[in-house]
Amino acid sequence: MANYKTVNPATGETVREFDTLDDAGVEAALANTHRGYLTWRNSAPQQRAAVLSKTAELYTERADELARMISLEMGKPVREAKGEVQLSAAIYQWYADHGPALLEEERLDVPGAEESVVYRRPIGALIGVMPWNFPYYQVARFAAPNLMLGNTIILKHASNCPQSALLMEEILRQAGLPDDAYVNVFATNEQIADMIADPRVQGVSLTGSERAGTSVAETAGRNLKKVVLELGGSDVFIVLDSDDMDATVKSATKARLSNAGQACNAAKRFIVTEDFYDDFTRKLATSFESVSAGDP
Structure with missing residues (x-):
């Protein structure tokens, strides 16, 4: 399959x-x-x-x-x-x-x-489960x-x-x-769960979601295997003040879209104070619209 x-x-x-x-x-x-x-x-x-x-x-x-x-x-x-x-x-x-x-x-x-x-x-022997x-x-x-x-x-x-x-x-x-x-x-x-349980394997390292980490940790713990986990995050981009909104928006665009948007420290949420909300959202939308999607 x-x-x-x-x-x-x-x-x-x-x-x-x-x-x-x-x-x-x-x-x-x-x-x-x-x-x-x-x-x-x-x-x-x-x-x-x-x-x-x-x-x-x-x-x-x-x-x-x-x-x-x-x-x-x-x-x-x-x-x-x-x-x-x-x-x-x-x-x-x-x-x-x-x-x-x-x-x-x-x-x-x-x-x-x-x-x-x-x-x-x-x-x-160690198992690595990588993203x-x-x-x-x-x-x-x-x-x-x-x-x-x-x-x-x-x-x-x-x-x-x-x-x-x-x-x-x-x-x-x-x-x-x-x-x-x-x-x-x-x-x-x-199959990975069975391998973790095998006595010839001494540990496992996973980078992935909380759901995957929970499963691996449970299997490793039940079999007394060493385990290292790096699990998903949801970083926030906070705008409290700015004397250069264009630079702020440029930074926000990069924070959201860098690495095709797939990074543990990518800005997945934006929190903006009321005084800057309209200006920030308008310019961020314009910035996103200027990005071309397609063949990398």
């Missing part, structure tokens, strides 16, 4: 479809990432850092290709998509540069203790530190950006990451 699809948001055309995993595919993802963890955790931090650095390099080299893919799948303008690619590359490079030092043991001076040491160790508004950035900030630490990853991306998800997996492998250290899956929500 093709639940994962690339649909051009400018035209509504279905460009490509992907079938979801069968039971054998679920088992393979679990078995491979668990096996991969047993090896990857013993690799030298410098080796992991080299993979992340090469990943950053490949993101830069393939920036146009990567940007156009997320524009095709989720609709943000290509210019903004390129900015996301650059940010993602910077994240991988930061962990490549600083990761080995961050993993060094840390000795603490604790009164009454003969010796106190902090060790940072991997825990196993479609920032396809590369959301994965980078989850994958980079965990791969640097020595964990392995099962990545379930949003169903409307499957080709972006495959590109990320391809680049990590091209950078030298073992095939079983990062596995992209086209899985159903029910």
Whole structure:
């Protein structure tokens, strides 16, 4: 069943479809990432850092290709998509540069203790459930530190950006990451719940809606798995005063429409004092009307 699809948001055309995993595919993802963890955790931090650095390099080299893919799948303008690619590359490079030092043991001076040491160790295979508004950035900030630490990853991306998800997996492998250290899956929500419950999985990270977060947290809690959640918000744009309404409206337009309007910190509500209400709403409507929708 093709639940994962690339649909051009400018035209509504279905460009490509992907079938979801069968039971054998679920088992393979679990078995491979668990096996991969047993090896990857013993690799030298410098080796992991080299993979992340090469990943950053490949993101830069393939920036146009990567940007156009997320524009095709989720609709943000290509210019903004390129900015996301650059940010993602910077994240991988930061962990490549600083990761080995961050993993060094840390000795603490604790009164009454003969010796106190902090060790940072991997825990196993992790599941990442990622949203479609920032396809590369959301994965980078989850994958980079965990791969640097020595964990392995099962990545379930949003169903409307499957080709972006495959590109990320391809680049990590091209950078030298073992095939079983990062596995992209086209899985159903029910399959992800079963994976979270599997003893070979040690934790899950989700960025998404409160509804999705509630479900994942319940499954993780019931199975005593570590869980990290970043859930949806509804930010407000408040106008209390202004000596430059044109600049205020320009800022409001960007706050509402940037990233195709799909950002956790996008202005989803506007609260305006009575003195400025008429001027603000009139100019904001004019500003919105000037924006052209279509092929990003």
